[in-house]
Amino acid sequence: MSAANPDRFDYIIVGAGSAGCVLANRLTEDPQVRVLLLEAGPGDRSLFIHMPSAFAYPLANDRFNWYYHSEPEPFMNGRRIYCPRGRVLGGSSSINGMVYIRGHALDYEGWAAQPGLAHWSYADCLPYFRHAETRAKGADDYRGGSGPLHVSTGACRNPLYDAFIEAGRQAGYARTEDMNGHRQEGLGPMDMTVHKGRRWSTAMAHLRPAMKRPNLQVRTRALVARVVFEPGSSPPRAIGVEVVNGAHADLIRAEREVILSGGAINSPQLLQLSGIGNPDELRRLGLKVVAPLRGVGENLQDHLETYVQVACKEPITLYSAMNPLAKLKIGAEWLLRGTGLGATNHFESGGFIRSEAGVKHPDLQYHFLPMAISYDGSSPASFHGYQAHVGPMRPTSRGHVKIRSVSPKEAPRILFNYMGTEQDRKEMRAAIRLTREIFAQPAFDRFRGAAVSPGDEVRSDAQIDAHIREHAESALHPSCTCRMGSADDPMAVTDGSARVHGVSALRVVDASIMPDVVSGNLNAPAIMMAEKLADTIRGRTPLPRSTAPYFVHPHWQTQQR
Known part of the structure; x- marks a missing residue:
């Protein structure tokens, strides 16, 4: 033309x-x-x-x-x-x-099993993940080394990041060095764009x-x-x-x-x-x-998440960075050198676990943060604390998006129907209970203060359900x-x-074209x-299919971890 x-x-x-x-x-x-x-x-x-x-x-x-x-x-x-x-x-x-998280290989196998989508298998998609990416730690069979999207891994300098990973190990969950590589399941350092x-x-x-x-x-x-x-x-x-x-x-x-x-x-x-x-x-x-x-x-479909927040006994959390003078220093270092606390998203450790035996691949995700605060900063921290963002990965609730009028300027009606099924409620209850178990491990003994949210009084199914209805938020994955x-x-x-x-x-x-999240x-x-x-x-011609294997727990049918 x-x-x-x-x-x-x-x-x-x-x-x-x-x-x-x-x-x-x-x-x-x-x-x-x-x-x-x-x-x-x-x-x-x-x-x-x-x-x-x-x-x-x-x-x-x-x-x-x-x-x-x-x-x-x-x-x-x-x-x-x-x-x-x-x-x-x-x-x-x-x-x-x-x-930066890719999802589990079995997600794409599930897509490919649907009529007309055979070419969306993990073997077909992995080459394009690699093609898109340059990973700071280097390329391998799973990670790219020459793509336009630069991906780095959190340095985990704050000891709370490693405490979370070690507490997971003490609770029986494996450490994974790369949840975007061979093994998603487990806790470990997280990648960021x-x-x-x-x-x-x-x-x-x-x-x-x-x-x-x-x-x-x-x-x-x-x-x-x-x-x-x-x-x-x-x-x-x-x-x-x-x-x-x-x-x-x-x-x-x-x-x-x-x-x-x-x-x-x-x-x-x-x-x-x-x-x-x-x-x-x-x-x-x-x-x-x-x-x-x-x-x-x-x-x-969307991922709903809740925060499990605990007070920290040592003044090492990001709460120290919340006063105006500290913010000014952080901003100055970032502007001058591109380093320091301004140069990270602070989600430097996290992971994936299964909520119960019989679940083939992880259905709960963690983002760990060394501060107790809302995701968008709307509820600022007022004390030293830490939190795990946790929520189910494959919700069974379904919602819709519908226009209100013929005007493109008018926001559509959006309804997610979060927690509309018993399966979703069951997984969220497990999310809170399993997170509490991780936070109770010896790795957190020197840091662990009082439970903040949910409080210790929130124990029964009904109490946890009520807490979720009142406090859970979108993980922002519509x-x-x-x-x-x-x-x-x-x-x-x-x-x-x-x-x-x-x-x-x-x-x-x-x-929007994903058949399932x-x-x-x-x-x-x-x-x-x-x-x-x-x-x-x-x-x-599509990129050649990958032959790289992926991890599924050998005893997933009988073991939760």
């Missing part, structure tokens, strides 16, 4: 987040292809984005964040659960906690280098109102998007494809605004039905609202190549999926 017409492109990518930045980079590696990347939010120049320890700031306000909240959750005392989503270059990779003391978002890893190419155009503060389809085409063919511009919308054309990468909330929202979704609900809002796909916005699956699956929205069923020239590439954080899997699908879109 000639570059002469500035409003005609080969590909239009909607959303410059974890997946969208990867696609923008990989598609423009072909100099004959012209790509437009649209982002509703601003650029990512804020120091609060790039300083790893400051991630609570963009999480806690709407400057770089859609700042969504759920509807009153029926199984969580009617609370509206906070659901931040990145609205900035880099998307949620620019405001998240920077934890931090490079030379700076957050390494997909904007840094992928978009910055790609923006030097003449065949990529990036537009910020560009809100897409809908996907436009060619009149009379059968099946309906996406030919571009309408971008809100004041009181009107401008049409921008795509010659090859429109690709939605807005994430698990915004991608189904935009599909519905474009006439793709449950036909009854679309007609109720006066929208023309382009493709009747009842699965759009359904199957919403997914699965445009799930991949065969055309015979009435709830599938996309096929195994991320193409939207019932239309042509339209794909969704982000965490993976056992871990979602940034690394979303990047992997975009890397893999970029090859699909370009018609390239």
